[in-house]
Amino acid sequence: TPAQSRPRTAHRDLAGSPFLAAARGRRPARLPVWFMRQAGRSLPEYRALREGVPMLQACFDPEMIAEITIQPVRRHGVDAAIFFSDIVVPLVAAGIDVDIVPGTGPVVAEPVRDAAAARRLPELDPRRLEPVLDGTRLLVERLGQTPLIGFAGAPFTLASYLIEGGPSRTFERTKALMHSEPEVWHDLAGRLAGIAVTFLRGQVEAGADAVQLFDSWAGALTLREYREFVLPHSARVLGAVADLDVPRIHFGVGTGEILPAMREAGADVVGVDWRVPLDEAVRRLTAHGEPAPVVQGNLDPALLQASWPVIEAEVRRIAAEGRAAAGHIFNLGHGVPPGTGPEVLTRVVELVHSLEG
Ligand code: CP3
Secondary structure, eight states, X not given: OOOOOOOTTTTOOOTTOHHHHHHTTOOOSBOOBOOTTOSSTTOHXXXXXXXXXXXXXXXXXXXXXXXXXXXXXXXXXXXXXXXXXXXXXXHHHTTOOEEEETTTEEEESSOOOSHHXXXXXXXXXXXXXXXXXXXXXXXXXXXXXXXXXXXXEOHHHHHHHHHHSSOOSSOHHHHHHHHHXXXXXXXXXXXHHHHHHHHHHHHHHTTOXXXXXXXXXGXXXXXXXXXXXXXXXXXXXXXXXXXXXXXXXXXXXXXXXXXXXXXXXXXXXXXXXXXXXXXXHHHHHXXXXXXXXXXXXXXXXXXXXXXXXXXXXXXXXXXXXXXXXXEEEEEESSOOOTTOOHHHHHHHHHHHHTSBO
């Protein structure tokens, strides 16, 4: 039988967490850091554990979830763990035929491209998430004083995989559908918002201490498109976890033009990629008199391949620029590339920890 859900804080004292302090807009003694995609192929211990186990099988195995999530915490001493899963896991749990193909990403057997297909999209029965949430429950027992970040894919990014059938650079079918058949688009995005809400609420009720909504590909949209077609659905997702009282991080790549709209969707923390310096991101986020934001980011993942003096200078520049914000959580501008040397990440953590929050 699945572990019973329990009060979120039963096992943990997170009062001293620099990650949670920064996420709440405070300045902890030292700068907190974690890395998107910190759990994964950059770690030899991850590759060893995953040997012969398909990605989606690992994502429904509570012991695998817990161990893979903890690996980067153990090795690098990061200030937060991110739940090992994938944005398509709740789609799989809902019964949608999607696979994760190594080296490619999510591939959908029957792409959703018309009203009938959108209507056939199943709801997510929370009971189908139990093996995944058992992983969350194991984690909160094992993580000690390290907070756990739960996550979900935002409706636009999820829809882009369902409509295109797999990864895309141009999002042609997705944009064509949203403009040509807006009712079909809104029906589909609404259903995906519902699935994301069930996934996020499940994780927080099982013990996650913060959530990140990944709208990784929203930067492909104009501000007008984002406001009309995406913001209402993402706002519904973020709004639906507001009562759970965990910080909500909202992230995408290439989102310089839409950062204020992403904040408006209900973000407590705005994730910024490497293209916009953090002080400039703060200017854009406060251009109309808004209070200073909390930002997360934004070392260019490509520079993890550069020499150490280059990386050190970048980390120091980013930390200095982040001082314009109410709080700063150090991270990359996107995920850890699989070929990254793990020692580099450990060294970045040590350097960030030597800097003031
Ligand atoms: O460490 C973490 O950040 C937690 C785990 C995590 C994974 N996927 C594991 C994973 C998270 C948060 C995600 C989210 C995710 N998945 C996003 C949003 C974040 C982002 O990168 O923008 C997206 C767009 C996906 C879809 C997806 N899944 C892609 C593009 C890929 C890569 C395909 C490849 O092999 O290059 C995946 C697969 C995936 N998700 C892997 C991992 C560890 C690799 C699978 C493997 O090891 O075989």
